[in-house]
Amino acid sequence: MRLVNDIKKFSRYAWYNAVAELKAQVAESYLGWLWWILDPLLFMFVYSFVFVTIRGGQSNIEHFPLFVFIGLTFWNFFASTVQSSVNVIRSYRAVLMKTYIPKFILVLMLELVNLIKMMIGLGLSIVIMAFLRIPFTVHMLEVIPILFVYIILTFGMSLVVAHIGVYIADFNNIITVVLRLLFYLSGVFFTLDAFEGKVFFGQDLLSIYNMIIPTGFIIKQFREVLMYGYGANYSRLLYWLIGGIILTVIGLYLTYKHENNYMKVL
Amino acid sequence: MKKPIINVDNVTICYKAGYAVSYKTIFKNLFKKKDNKVNKPFEAVKNVSFTVQRGETVGIVGENGSGKSTLLRALVGIYHPDKGEVKVDSEKVSLLALGIGFQSRLTGYQNIFLSGYAMGFKKQEIERKLDEIIEFSELGEFIYKPVKTYSSGMYSKLAFAISSTLSTGVLLIDEVLSVGDIRFQRKSQARIMEMINDKERSVVIVSHSDDVLREICNKIVWLHKGELKMFGEANEVLDAYTSFMRN
Known part of the structure; x- marks a missing residue:
C-alpha cells in the first residue's frame, strides 16, 4: 500500500527533520534547551500565582503547581502541534516545490518535535512528584495507552487542519481562537469537579464533557494515573481512539487526494 | 522497442486559482456563468505526450510561460496531471532547479541529509557521498552554518552539489547551466556532461541555450x-524552433 511505502521511505526524513528542528530552536536561543524545562515551569508559577491570588491566598486543589504543570505539559503538545500544522505546508513551500514529500510526513515531523518536548515535561512531572513525596504507583504505567490515544488523536486533528490551512490562508486566526477556547475548557488549571453529579438532559454532565472535549478528558486521565494513583477510564479512551483513527483516515484521504493541487494554490 | 522510462500520455495541467480561497471570490463567482468566473482554471500544459527512453537526454524548449517548468514538476511528482498520465519508471527522481529548496534555519550539513532523505536515500548512502558533496560545494566551514547565512551563490552551489552527487536514475534539470562563479560554472557543466553521458541515466533538461x-x-x-x-x-x-522564434 502507498501509505506503508511512504512511511518506510520518508520516516527517516520526518525524524531527522524533527531532531534538526529542535537543535535549531536550541541554537537560536540564549538559554537553549533550558527553555523546554523553563517554559512550563515559568507558566506553572504564573498560573499558580494568579489563581492563588484570585482565590484569596489558597487553592482548594492539592499540589496545585504540579496540577498546572501536568495540565500545561499535555495541553502544549496538542495545541502546538495543531497550531503549527495550519501553516506547515505553506511554510515548506520552497522544499515541496523541489521534491515530492507526502504531506502527512510534515505533520508527523511537527508531532515528533512536540512529542519530545512533552516527554521532557512528563519526566519533569515525575521529578516534581518525587520532590513532593507523592507515592508512585503501578497505575503510572497507564500513561502509555493514554499517550498512544493522544498521539493518534492529535495526528488526525492536525492532518485535517493542515489540509484546510492550505486553501484558507486565515484559518490560522480561527484555529488560534478555537484553541484558546479549548484551553479554557480543558481544565488546565481547574478541576472538572464542578461538572460531577450535574445532570443535563438526563445525561451526566461530566460524561457529556468527556465525550466532546478530548483534551480535557485526556489531561484528566494523565493526572489520575500520575498524581492520584487511579486507573484510566478505558471505555472512554477507546471512544477517543476510534475518533482519532477516523480523523486520521479522513486526514490521510484528504491530503493524499489533494496534495498535488496544494502546490498550485500556494 | 524498449519500455520507456518516462511516459507522458496526453497530459493536461491546470492552475485552478492563483491564490487561496477568499469569501470575495466565492461571492463574485456566485452569479457568474462558468466561463466568466474569477480565477477560472488556466491550462498551463495541454494534451502533451512524449516518451523518454533509458539513457536518453531530452530537451524542452519554448517561450517563457509555455509550461516547461510545470511539465518538469509533473515529472518529479509535485503536480498531478488533471488529465492524462505521467509514468516515471524509476524509484529516485531528482529535480535540479534554481531557487531554494532548503530549510534556512538548518545548517548546510543537515540540509544535505534532509534532501537525501527526501529523495529516498538511506543514511549510509548519504554518508558515503557526504565528503564528495561538501568538497564539490566548496563551502568549507560554512557547511556547519545555517543556510540562511549563505550568499545566493553558496545556496546554488550546495543545491547543485547535492542533486548531482546523489545520483538518481532520472535527472530533471531546469535552467541551471550557470551556477555560481565562472570557475564553478565550468566545474558544474563538466559534471552535468558526465551525468548526461552516463548510459544508465535519463535526463530531461529545460534550457534556452x-x-x-x-x-x-x-x-x-x-x-x-x-x-x-x-x-x-x-x-x-531546434531548426524549426529557431526559425519560428526569429519571425
Missing part, C-alpha cells in the same frame, strides 16, 4: 503556449 541543447540532447520537446508543437530529433526540432 541552443548550442547546449544541440550538443547534449537526443530529442527535443517543443512547447508552445502549453501545447506540444513538435517532438523529434534534436537538430530538426
